[in-house]
Each structure stands twice: as structure tokens, then as C-alpha cells.
Amino acid sequence: MAFSKLLQKLAGSEQPNRTDEPVTVLLVDDQPDVAEVTREMLEECGYSVIAKSDVTSALDVLATNPDIDIVIADVVMPGELGGADVAEFAKEMAGLKTILISGFPHHRITIDSLGKYDVVLKPFLMEELDEHIRNALGKD
Template sequence: MAHSLNVRDRPVTTVLVVEDEPLQRLSLMDLLEEAGYQVADASDADQALIILENRPDIRIVLADVDMPGSMDGLRLAALVRDRWPPIEIIVTSGRGIPQLSAIPARAMFLPKPLNEQRVKEALLLFS
């Protein structure tokens, strides 16, 4: 008898949500926690880098492209790809689709408004 693999059947994956809009960040965190993921959060790229340096359990970074601070989500994604190659990356934006060349290798882009099912499917690809 075949059994489908459910997120709860696997070791828990930790996702770092990087989003400057508090309500969007909290909503995304709730979605991920309900789907069985551990969640860490940051309001900008600088805070995300501090978390990544101190949390070796982070496996996926889900970052908004448009953020205030020293770098946007695309620059953060490029830095993550260089410094932590095994970490998977999902970038998102409500202001259009970035050029393909701006998105790091193996990273995925999801347009806003985020669709719950598409977010879950993207995470399953990386979990």
C-alpha cells in the first residue's frame, strides 16, 4: 500500500521569513506554522543576516524583494546563495517580476499577492 509523504512525516524544516510589512510577515508566518514548518522572521535583510549567522537550522529563506535597509531581497538572496549555498531561496514581490538574471541559481520567484497553495507547493519542492 502506497502512502503519500506529508510534511509532518519529515523532519521539521525551518524557514526564515524576511518581510518588512508586519501584517504580511505575521500572515506568512501563520501559514507556514500551520503547514508544519518552524519559522524565524526578520523585518529586513540586515536582521536576516544576523539570524542566518546564528541559526544553522535555517533551510529556506523566503524574502520580499522590496525592503528598506542596506539591501533589497534580491541582494540578500545573492548573498545567501554565496555564503550558505545549501539554503533554498524564494523571493517575492508585488511590484513586478525581477529580471531572471537578478534571481540567484536554484531560487524561485512568487508574485504577490501570495497564493497560499503556491507558497506551500514551493516550500514542498525545497523541503
């Protein structure tokens, strides 16, 4: 819960520019507090958010929901598959842009993913995440 409060504090009171057209984000994070705060931050930026706490559910959404515009996935997830797997599926099968988020800056998956995917380290500011999304979607 303390991490949740920290993220809310870091989110700040300034609102970034809202999106011009609807953008749907698939958010994949297994930590409920982090996922909730991130979802709220994204919604404050004007994004529509579908949040999932596991890779299997996220892959099901990607396979069945054509309205997803971008995927934001935590790198480290429980089980055999992780955020990089969601990102790979999103990129290769659905042609979607993906941003990986991680609280482990020296984790091998994060290091290996730096050249292939945009990686944002936790904790991040609302403005920072919004900027990464806009850059990925070419909305700057």
C-alpha cells in the same frame, strides 16, 4: 489591515500536506501585516518560522543559526540592501535555497532575479508557497 484579511481569505480552509520532517524557514518581510499572515500560513503548513523585518537582522540570523533550511525574502526592502541580497548571501555563504516574494511584478529586481531565484508574486495562496518550498527542498 485589508491586505492581511485578503491574504487570510486567499489562504483558504484547505490545509496542504504537512512536512514530514522539521523545516525551518527564515522569513524576511518589512511589512508587518504581510509578514504575520505569511508566518501563520507557513506554520499551518508545519514549518518552523523565524521572521525578521530587515535585511541586517536576517543576515545576522543566517550567520549564527545553522538550523535554517530555506529563506523566503521580500524583494523590495527599505535601505540599501534588499531581498536579493539576503538571497545571494544565503545561497553563496550558507548554501541555502531561497524564494523571493514580491508584490511588484514589473520591478527591475524581480525581473533580473527570475532566472537566478524562484520568485513568487504576492498575493499568493498557501498551497502555492508550500509547493515552491517543497520543490526547492526536493520534497515532492
